[in-house]
Amino acid sequence: MKAPALTQAEQRITGRARLAGVLGWPVGHSRSPLLHNYWLRRYGVDGAYVPLPVKPEDFATAVQGLKAAGFRGANVTIPHKEAAYRIADVLDESARRAGAVNTLVFEADGSIRGLSTDGDGFVASLKAEGLKLARLDRHGGLAQPHALLLGAGGAARSIAAALQATGMRVSVTNRTRDRADALVEALPGLGVCPWEDWEKALGAYDLLVNTTSLGMEGGPDPAFCPSLKAAGRGLVVADIVYVPRKTPLLAEAERQGLQTLGGLGMLLHQARLGFLEWFGVNPEVDDATRDYVLRGGRS
Incomplete structure (x- = not known):
């Protein structure tokens, strides 16, 4: 209409x-x-x-x-x-x-x-921004993109399922390991990265998505800003938080020269x-x- x-x-x-x-x-x-x-x-x-x-x-x-x-x-x-x-x-x-x-x-x-509608909204936002997730395998061909989700709540599960439906590999990390394990049980095929290791392991991923309220204005940790130094140059950093529009995580990603996706498009x-x-x-x-x-x- x-x-x-x-x-x-x-x-x-x-x-x-x-x-x-x-x-x-x-x-x-x-x-x-x-x-x-x-x-x-x-x-x-x-x-x-x-x-x-x-x-x-x-x-x-x-x-x-x-x-x-x-x-x-x-x-x-x-x-x-x-x-x-x-x-x-x-x-x-x-x-x-x-x-x-x-x-x-x-x-x-x-x-x-x-x-x-969270997962499909996230994928639609990713496509609307024209962000490409491409990785070459050891033979020079395109490898299956790999996403890492921060958090294991309802938004994480919805986004993980939608990303899996596109053919992407998906792993999760969560401060409480039991929650991450429960998500893997609910969505077979997910991987788990220990919370204390994920910053060092960023080079293995093509997409990082913060699905938690960390970094949200008025939330539990509005200053949430992990290190992205181990990220590969092609990493896309996304945050479903949209207040503030540019979270500390997204600001850090920009400083590292990485592609970013804010939460407004998903909303x-x-x-x-x-x-x-x-x-x-x-x-x-x-x-x-x-x-x-x-x-x-x-x-």
């Missing part, structure tokens, strides 16, 4: 408005309300999308409350993605593959459907399916959308 020109007029909200939001703790960093409300205005949809700060112990109650209040569904961010998986009555293939849910759809029959691409489910429009991810979110909604 081609978008009409965005005007400065305020979108009118009626009693028939379609409602959705994002559940997280914290949730103040999320750009999802900015993005979805931009699309709502752009496509003239009678609807609203709101931030919903919910503590982990209140998650199930909050979801049932939103459903009772007539919401169409919600996005789910840290730390609720695995809880969302458990609360869903029906899981689509992406959610079963990922073992986590980042998108809830409240169906007309009262059931809750869970989807995972934009993974958001499309939820918007279509709740609001009935398949929005376009274009330069206007990206610029608007980058400006924080400021003209």
Whole structure:
């Protein structure tokens, strides 16, 4: 659907408005309300999308409350993605593959459907930026690219599964080894790199992805900046954190002359399916959308 020109007029909200939001703790960093409300205005949809700060112990109650209040569904961010998986009555293939849910759809029959759009959103972002992951084998031919994911939570599993589906080799590293081992059990074929060794082993990888909240503004370690000195020149460094836009990890990668991929593209691409489910429009991810979110909604 081609978008009409965005005007400065305020979108009118009626009693028939379609409602959705994002559940997280914290949730103040999320750009999802900015993005979805931009699309709502752009496509003239009678609807609203709101931030919903919910503590982990209140998650199930909050979801049932939103459903009772007539919401169409919600996005789910840290730390609720695995809880969302458990609360869903029906899981689509992406959610079963990922073992986590980042998108809830409240169906007309009262059931809750869970989807995972993180992995496909990440791969779409990687392709949209035109980043090439190429490595030569000892015979001069192209070798299978190898990715290393930092973290072993819901986002890691979704991204790992999506990367595996493209034919890539994938390994994970996590501070708690049991979590990494559990992810390998869930997704056979994954490798594990001990947390204390991964910085020294970077030369073996073509793609590094931080799937944790390390480096996030307001997160547990906003200054997270590991050493990338052992990286090969062709390494692509990606971070799914998008606040700040340039995390310390990405800044260090740039200093080392490496290709980088920020988290904004994944946010934009993974958001499309939820918007279509709740609001009935398949929005376009274009330069206007990206610029608007980058400006924080400021003209």
